[in-house]
Amino acid sequence: MTLEEVAKLAGVSSATVSRVINNYPHVRNNVRQRVLEVIEETGYQPNIAARSLASNRTNVIGLVIPNSVSNFFTDPYFPRLTEGISHTCNENDYVLSLFIFNSQEIERKLFPRVTRPGLVDGIIIQSTGLNDETISYVIEGNIPFIVAGRPMNTPLASFVDVDNVSGAYKATSHLIQLGRKRIATITGALDTSVGIDRLQGYRQAINNHAFAIDEALIEEGNFTELGSYYATKRLLPLNPDAIFVASDTMAIGVMRALREENISVPKDIAIVGFDDLPPAINAVPPLTTVRQPIYRFGFKLVETLLDVIKNGPEPPRRIIFETELVIRESCGMRSPVVS
């Protein structure tokens, strides 16, 4: 069943059918009705490939996960983000294609295919921070794109991010205000902007409250539960009384390590995480954390990308979401209301 056949059945030209399908204004109402009836009866569906070829738009956007994003499958952050992206695509009648590059080899080989003409209208690329060779691929590909997370070394790129610095600042300041003195941090991977920014927020908070920063209390994590578990073990001999952990997933690992050593949270060590994903609520004790609007983040990525596709890359869009400290029990201060 093609446009042509529908046109014939409705007794109009294929151009008119096309107009009806695409909701063009200047079609007489009874003609529109007749065409819609035929479409209904025949179950006609337009051929997407033909439409793409003729219109030079695919109505597909790609989500690219570079191989350097190591925690795509272990951190619930990404499924949640993907949900927001997918939902927003649906609402805009776009299709989402997923490009996950498991290794640098695959990435090198396959990346050029992502930017082939007639495949996608634009792409969302997960930021990886330093060494972002992926972003240079995209730029070469000469295709509209937007970065999820602050890209480094790429001043002209549009991106959506949360204010990781201020989020980490809030978390750390909170621990300071509760009277903690030896506040450690387990960072994210420090070759990512997220990891770097959250560490910077920690440093600023410590500095602003006139403590000296003890570099030994800074342990690099890698956004995994296991990594932070070991990082905690390394920290314990230094007797911290609080830890700001750069993700909820990592905070779970911290709590596991502390439980093994019979160290009480929050009495002996207070914990604040980052993300506010389900593991935070389900932790024992429930985790105080920095909430970021992940779903809206995904929504905004798509919305902004569609804007870039439509109106061009200039000027670069820079969208930064604020975060919110969610106080539960792991920081030692009971929340005034149950959250």
Added chain:
Amino acid sequence: MTLEEVAKLAGVSSATVSRVINNYPHVRNNVRQRVLEVIEETGYQPNIAARSLASNRTNVIGLVIPNSVSNFFTDPYFPRLTEGISHTCNENDYVLSLFIFNSQEIERKLFPRVTRPGLVDGIIIQSTGLNDETISYVIEGNIPFIVAGRPMNTPLASFVDVDNVSGAYKATSHLIQLGRKRIATITGALDTSVGIDRLQGYRQAINNHAFAIDEALIEEGNFTELGSYYATKRLLPLNPDAIFVASDTMAIGVMRALREENISVPKDIAIVGFDDLPPAINAVPPLTTVRQPIYRFGFKLVETLLDVIKNGPEPPRRIIFETELVIRESCGMRSPVVS
């Protein structure tokens, strides 16, 4: 840059360039070389939409998550599965499109779009068990498809599944052999084939070992951590000494509930989970569980779907993976080797 232009630059016809690109045999070697050089120099990339239209193949497969799959964003099972699917698509030069339907309303509205001609060559659809109206949509769509998980009420569909019955049987039998007498189970959602099959395996094991089944010891869960947390609270008054939990994610919720009540695992209550995902290893104590080959599962889904696309739906393919009991500490029997 188009085929035509490449042809002109190489001094051959567009048909020949097409042959070179698609690795046809009968092209003289020096001609092939010349064309490849021009492609290299110009950075030519074929237009996917045009190719799809002309060849009537898109080289795209769709992954459909019906709205009834409620745990897509909370269970690490799905990211892992998606990884396997994505990787296998990459290897076969296919693109993966993701269709997540968050609500029945969206699903009804959007499903017909998935099967529009020229969009995908075939789809993988996550099974939801009973009331699989989604699968009937696919069948109506008249497009090659394969079901992830055993479909119910759809005898003719090809599918890939794991042997959930025998997996649950192994888990429950293990608890019996360890001398547990009051073995409860927290099931998956019982409107899914996974939930039903794992419960059946539990029943068979109890029956075969000449216990009577105590229906009160069967609590329905919904594959979420929180759901099993509450299910556990409901079970405790019945004094079970073991629980077979139908997923690792749910087992985490069980352990949380037990910890709150100061009930020791495995001393007071032994636990066996299902899946063998990272949370199982990271649990305290490490979780005995039924391992299923999730990544290979994804691989096989794609491989089989490509076979269906190529060779037609008949006869229906039925692929069932075996499972393996992984003994850790939550069942009360120390593993002979550290795993």
Added chain:
DNA sequence: TTGAAAGCGATACCAT
């Protein structure tokens, strides 16, 4: 408001 017709950029058949 509608129709005719020229593309869009490949593939694949038919010749040679």
Added chain:
DNA sequence: ATGGTATCGCTTTCAA
């Protein structure tokens, strides 16, 4: 082994 060309099914001018 190579070229010519019809064709895929739609969109989008242009003219009426």
